[in-house]
Amino acid sequence: MAGLYIHIPFCASRCIYCGFYSSTLSELRGRYVDALCREMEMRRNYCSEPIGTIYLGGGTPSQLSQEEVEKLFYYINKVFDVAADAEVTMEMNPDDVTALANLQAYTQGLTRVSMGAQTFADERLQFLHRRHSARQVGEAVEKLRGVGINNISVDLMFGFPGETLKDWQADIQQALALEVEHISAYSLMFEEGTPLYRMLEQGTVKEIDEELSLQMYELLIDSLTAAGYEHYEISNFARKGFRSRHNSSYWQQIPYLGIGAAAHSFNIESRQWNVADIRQYIQAIEKGEVPAESEKLDADTRYDDLVTTALRTREGIDINKLETKYRDYLLANAQPYLDNGKLALEGSRLHLTRQGLYVSDMIMSDLMEA
Known part of the structure; x- marks a missing residue:
C-alpha cells in the first residue's frame, strides 16, 4: 500500500514558529484546488500500489470550503485505487471545527482528524499567534465525536520561553482528559527564517534550559505511557491500534505521492519535491507541467534514510x-x-x-x- 499526501498551504494567519510552506493568499484557493486535481491525473502512475493512507496537511486544510474538500475526494477516488480500509486524515484547526455549521458533511469520508492544540494556556496560544482558544480544543473534540470521528490526534508543544515543568504538566493532564486516541508532542523549535527565530536573535525571547527541556520530555513519556499510550516513535504516542498509519509509512520507507506546492514524493528509487510557491505551482500545472525537482537515490543514501527514519520508531x-x-x-x-x-x-x-x-x-x- 502506498501513501497519498496533499498539501493545503492556506492559513488565515501565520504562527510565529512555523517553518512549513504556507500562504495567506486565500483568493487562489479555487485555482489551487483545480491544480491539485490536475496534478493527481498527471501523476496517477507514480505509485504502482493501491493507496492505503491519505493525508491532507498544511497549512490549514480546514480553511477549504466543503465544496473544495468534496472536489478533492471526488478526484482522489476517480484517479486512484483507494483501499476500502484506507486511513484518511485531515488536519483541522479547533476553531474551524467549532465554527462549521455542518461538520457531519464536511468530515464525510474522513477516518481520522489531527488538530494542533499546542498548549492549553491562552497566553501561550496568543504568543504563538494561534487562532483558537484553549477552550475550543475540548469543544472541537466533543463536536468531532458527535459526528462519528473516533480517531483523533492532538499536537502539543513544550519548551516555551518561561514555561515551567508545572505548566507543562498541566498541559499534559488536559490533553489526557480529552481521551483522544493519539498525541504528538514536540519541543518548540526556533527555525531560521521564522518570526520566532528573529525574536530570538533580537533577544526578546530566550530558549529554555536544555536540562529543563529534557525533564519535560521525560515527564511526557512517563505521563503518557502511564495513561496507556504506546510510545511508538520519538514524538508520537497512541492508544493500541491507533498509530498514525500514514506517518508510519514515512518511517518504514513505504512509497508515497505528494501533491501540491512544496509536497514531497518517494518511490524507493527517487525523491521528488514540488516548487514551494503557490503561483508558480498553479501556473505550471495549468500548462500541463509538474514544477518539481528530483533526486535519484543510490544505495548509500537509501541506507542513510533508513537510519534516520526507522531508528525513530519503537521497532x-x-x-x-x-x-x-x-x-x-x-x-x-x-x-x-x-x-x-x-x-x-x-x-x-x-x-x-x-x-x-x-x-x-x-x-x-x-x-x-x-
Missing part, C-alpha cells in the same frame, strides 16, 4: 533486511551505544533505548555513512 531497524556490507557497518558503529545501553538489539531489531532517545540525533549521525 527500529530490521538488520536482516540490510545488505551484508551495510549490516556490518551498522553493527560496528552501533557497538559503543550497545555497550553503554543507548541502543539495544532484540532478535534482528536494532532500536533506541529510553536513554538513547535523549541523544537520538547523535546516534543516527554516527550510524550513517561517513
